[in-house]
Amino acid sequence: MADRKGLxxxxxxxxxxxxxxSESYYRTPKLEELQYMLWEPLLCHRTxxxxxxxxxxxxxxxxxxxxQLRQLRITHIVNAxxxxxxxxxxxxxxxxxxxxxxxxxxxxxxxxxxxxxxYPVAEYIxxxxxxxxxxxxxxxxxxxxxxxxxxxxxxMICEEQTIVDALKTVRPRRGVSSRFLKQLRDLDVMLTTExxxxxxxxxxxxxxxxxxx
Numbered sequence: 001m002a003d004r005k006g007l008x009x010x011x012x013x014x015x016x017x018x019x020x021x022s023e024s025y026y027r028t029p030k031l032e033e034l035q036y037m038l039w040e041p042l043l044c045h046r047t048x049x050x051x052x053x054x055x056x057x058x059x060x061x062x063x064x065x066x067x068q069l070r071q072l073r074i075t076h077i078v079n080a081x082x083x084x085x086x087x088x089x090x091x092x093x094x095x096x097x098x099x100x101x102x103x104x105x106x107x108x109x110x111x112x113x114x115x116x117x118x119y120p121v122a123e124y125i126x127x128x129x130x131x132x133x134x135x136x137x138x139x140x141x142x143x144x145x146x147x148x149x150x151x152x153x154x155x156m157i158c159e160e161q162t163i164v165d166a167l168k169t170v171r172p173r174r175g176v177s178s179r180f181l182k183q184l185r186d187l188d189v190m191l192t193t194e195x196x197x198x199x200x201x202x203x204x205x206x207x208x209x210x211x212x213x
């Protein structure tokens with residue numbers, strides 16, 4: 001396994017002054033705007049889809065299909081339905097496969113706090129993709145709700161994509177449910193605020209350095 005550097009939730013503090021406006025200013029879209037991005041239907045829905053290099057999203061059928069997992073050369077599996085759905089996906093069920101497992105014990109109800117898993121799962125996926133020959137399958141029951149939301153969170157946290165960019169990356173390849181979209185939007189607000197704060201503090205330091213010179 002690759003070295004896993006800890007991912008910490010950004011500690012957001014208010015800066016002494018707001019950053020100056022710029023043409024590249026990004027605003028997190030409203031929830032309704034994000035939901036609108038999901039309205040266009042997909043032409044087809046596959047059991048498993050590669051949505052990012054060596055990162056796959058799938059449903060319970062691919063999780064149980066040992067032959068296809070072997071053909072895809074999956075090395076790591078994230079089971080995003082490890083509790084309520086009782087989906088078979090673990091070391092005991094796949095004895096013939098040399099895979100590493102990560103279980104996320106959640107159910108599919110909209111009031112479930114999936115956001116508590118965003119950072120741990122993102123760290124796991126990042127380390128897995130950096131490992132030699134790493135290929136990751138993230139799955140739940142249908143492959144469009146918990147699994148896709150966790151993959152979108154990974155793209156936002158580790159690949160520094162906005163929620164809009166992440167949706168544009170995943171949505172053409174895989175269906176995305178709006179069930180946990182608000183939690184993902186909250187993550188985008190937090191990450192965007194942190195990026196703006198860092199840029200502002202960097203500009204303050206740069207200005208102070210120029211004044212000293």
